[in-house]
Amino acid sequence: MLLGERFMVGGGWTSLVAFIGGMLVVTFGILLSARRYPAARAVDDAESAVADTIASAIAILSALLLAFVIVVVWEKYNAIRDTVANETGAIHSLMRETQRLPEPRRDQILGLLQSYSEQVRDDDWPILASTGKRPIEQVPLADATLDRLWQTVISTDDPQAHTLNDAVVAELKELTVNRTHRFALAGDGVTGALWLLLISSSVATVALTIFSYRQLSRRHTPIFLFYAAFLGAMLWLVADSDDPFGGTQRIRADRFEYATRMIQAQRKPA
Template sequence: NNEVAGFKFSVIGVLYAVLLAFVVIAVWQNYSNTEIAVRNEAKAVGDLTQLSYAVPDPEGSAIRTSVADYANEVRQSEWATMARGSPSTTTAHALAHLTQAIFDLHSDQIRDLALFQQSLHLLAVIEDNRNERLDSANGSVPPILWFVLIAGAIITLGYPAFFGTTNLVAQILMTATLAALVALTLLLALLLDFPFTGQVSVSSGAFDEALQQMPPHLKGHPPPETENSLP
């Protein structure tokens, strides 16, 4: 009867609502953390550029060039590959060149040990935040959880069919409204789960700002003609 079915439907509805809310909150937190990682990475790029002016040339100039190459590759190359869930080989190579440029410094080429240590710290910040950015590109919700969400939506939306009613139109409208709400929430979770794909994507504006602070001759590196992705 409708009373028993109504009680069971309320239990199913609450359980599914809690699960769906948990997923939405989790993917939103991951999206926010990704935005923070991008800003921190871009800030470290800018800070390392400024710090390189304390290093005598040609080593300081080599660091600035390597930093600019890396920032340009992230903006022009890796943002596109992250939309497909993959890192960029050219960006990885640019980061390797930047790492080598810093490791090529010698104690007599820098003012003090603290300067070298700060360079290593900024490099570590760049690498750590890049790794976090790449990890989030593939999504944080495991496939099994998506399966549970979709199966739960089918069960939740199908359950009202067991209710007896004399107004079929009203039941169809209520079910359609519930289906639209569930579909929109699932779509929101899906868009937020892949922060570099689709219209709701993390912007590369932080790297644009970092590049704007660099010397003019370092800003205009053209994008590579071809792009490969790491397996």
């Protein structure tokens, strides 16, 4: 499980409170330390200018890093959403291509397609929402169904059936590639080292800004706390976007539910 997904345990909105609350607590502690140890703060204009320069540089670098990571995780989110659309599109194409196949071969393929869609919805999605990657200790049910689907499609000695199978095989390849791609993308994410850098740079920005003030008064407290809450919200946005199957903007299995209903309708006797 990726570090960002660990942060999301308990629900997306709960983790938002945790991120903001954590930054507020850390910032409040820094403010107390700055008031308790005034000697650690800038004592003249020269020291204040140096501290301001360092704080500004770190703040800019931190903002650039945060913006870069947000763009990367959103690109990952969109890529997974497109992959899911392509995967279900291949299922619909397979349904259309099977109309040219004779019975009972057509119904066998449709039955396996229906099982695949149901297993992706009922088995894959909970796995992706909890771990974000393909389990090592057990094979997902849909993998076994996909293997059976391949065996059913290619196991024929009829030359005419081979000709009809060409389009089916092409769509089945598309389905297999997108399934693999979905798990591969879901397993990628913000690494622990990058999370450490994001959090430490955010805390360092707040700390250096506070300690650069020569005259630190209580009226500055709401400003720093608001800044800390904003940083916490941005960090949460990274974690939430990095968890496309479990975050607040989670990708749902609705497309596979729709594909299941379409297959059921095709299998109904006229």
